[in-house]
Amino acid sequence: MQVLKEHIRVIEGKWEGIYSWIAVNYALGKFNKTAAPAIDFPGTSPGQARRKTVGMIDMGGASAQIAFELRENDDFTSINVENINLGCREDDASFKYKLFVTTFLGYGVNEGIRKYEHALTAKLKDQNGTVIHDDCMPLNLHKTVQLESGGNFVRRGTGNWGSCLVEVKKLLNPDSKSEVCKAEAAKCFFGAVPAPTIPLSDVEMYGFSEYWYSTHDVLGLGGQYDAENVAKKSQQYCGQRWSTIQTAFKKQLYPRADEERLKTQCFKSAWITSVLHDGFSVDKTHNKFQSVSTIAGQEVQWALGAMIYHMRFFPLRDSSRNLVVQEAHSTSENLWAPLFFLSAVFCLFILVCTKEHSVLCFNDKRRASFGLTRSQYSYKMLKENRNSSSFLENFA
Structure with a gap:
């Protein structure tokens, strides 16, 4: 098989988010023109309709991504707004979508832990010691953290998940914001990213990767999101002694988790919860959010969306080729x-x-x-x- 160099390129994080959004909605059948429920085409005559699309949040280790559709008449402008066409005709609005899509580099769960441990070093100076009482770990769990200076300190778990949530929120919304976000009427996501006015609580949203692992593997709460239940189960888990958790693990009471997951579960569940509610302003009571690992029994990867996007013209070309073949066949029969x-x-x-x-x-x-x-x-x-x-x- 020959691979041409012009067929290989490095994609931006934005396009990875777009491809993921396409893959999710394709797997859900949201691009089927005849299926219901449908909404009016934004900005066109009421007689035309198409299915509502869903948004997606992918929480990885190093970054987080979000993508959702905007109304065509939404006047929000940003470098994070992208217009895409999934149809095979440029003059047909049936499959044209206006998306808000962006990547939050440095805000994945693993980078969140790094930010959190860096913030803990400030407490070392205040306490003049080498042991930090840590609300984001199970009770009596110890972890040694290496400092850039060559020294180290010890995190000792206190198991107070509610207090952990407060500390995590500080990492998402630092005091220094962009000039746009400082405006009184401005709406921004975490990381000082200007956001459209559409409330995400009203958008059907799917959470992937850590949104699934951190709610499902230990808490057993994957699927339709219930903020109150997640907080309750997280507090119960983190309030246990680490020795108790280890005993339960040996008895295979956490069959979907490994030991590293058990150690970081408290922080990760607090991180994804804070990102959802404090970072994206999703209401804790009224929302349409759910965590998933598969759709219709299949894993959904951004590569599927890339294939759909870049092959959108092929059906038309194939039809043209078939027509030529049929005409040639008809001509040959006449000869x-x-x-x-x-x-x-x-x-x-x-x-x-x-x-x-x-x-x-x-x-x-x-x-x-x-x-x-x-x-x-x-x-x-x-x-x-x-x-x-x-x-x-x-x-x-």
């Missing part, structure tokens, strides 16, 4: 008819000539009993003064 007729006439002519020659030869042989002479046309003629017995002698 074969007279050719077949001419071939049949030629074969019939050869057959008749062969038959006449055979009859002539037979008659010549019969006349050979009277002798053979050559006529002016170079045919052998019979001599009348020879008897019939001499005929066989000529072919002996």
Whole structure:
């Protein structure tokens, strides 16, 4: 297989989010024109309709991504707004979408832990010690953290998940904000990212990766999101002694988790919860958020969305090619008819000539009993003064 260099490129984080959004909505059948429920095309006549799309949040280890559709008449402008067309015609609005999509670099769960541990070093100076009481770890769990200066300190878990949530929120909304976000009427996501006015509580949202692992693997709450239940189960888990959790783990009471997951569960559940409610302003009571790992039994990857986007013109091209093939086939059939007729006439002519020659030869042989002479046309003629017995002698 030959791979051309022009077919290989590095994509931006924004396009990874777009491809993921396409893949999710494709897997859910949101691009089916005839399916319901439908909404009016934004900015077009009321007679046209299409299905509502869903938004997605992907919480990874190093970054987080979000993508959702905006109304066409939404006047929000930003570098994070992208217009895409999934149809095979540029003049058809059926599959044109206006998306808000962005990547929050440094705000994945693992980077969140790094930010959190960096913030803990400030407490070392205040306490003049090497042990930090940590609300974001199970009770009595110890972890040694290496400092950039070469030293280290110890995190000792207190298991207070509610207080952990407060500390995590400080990491999402630092005091320093952009000039746009400082405006009184401005709406911003965490990380000082300007946001559209559409409330995400009203948007059907799907959470992937850590939104699934951090709610499902230990808490068993994957699926439709319930903020109150997540907070309750998180507090119960983190309030346990680490030795108790280890005993339960050995008894396989956490079959979907490994030991590293058990150690970081308190922080990760607090992180994803704070990002959802404090970072994206999703209401804790009224929302349409759910965490998933698969859709219709299949994992959904951004590569599927990339394929759909870049092959959107192919059905039309295939139709054109099929039309050309059909026309060529029809033309070839029209040409074969007279050719077949001419071939049949030629074969019939050869057959008749062969038959006449055979009859002539037979008659010549019969006349050979009277002798053979050559006529002016170079045919052998019979001599009348020879008897019939001499005929066989000529072919002996």
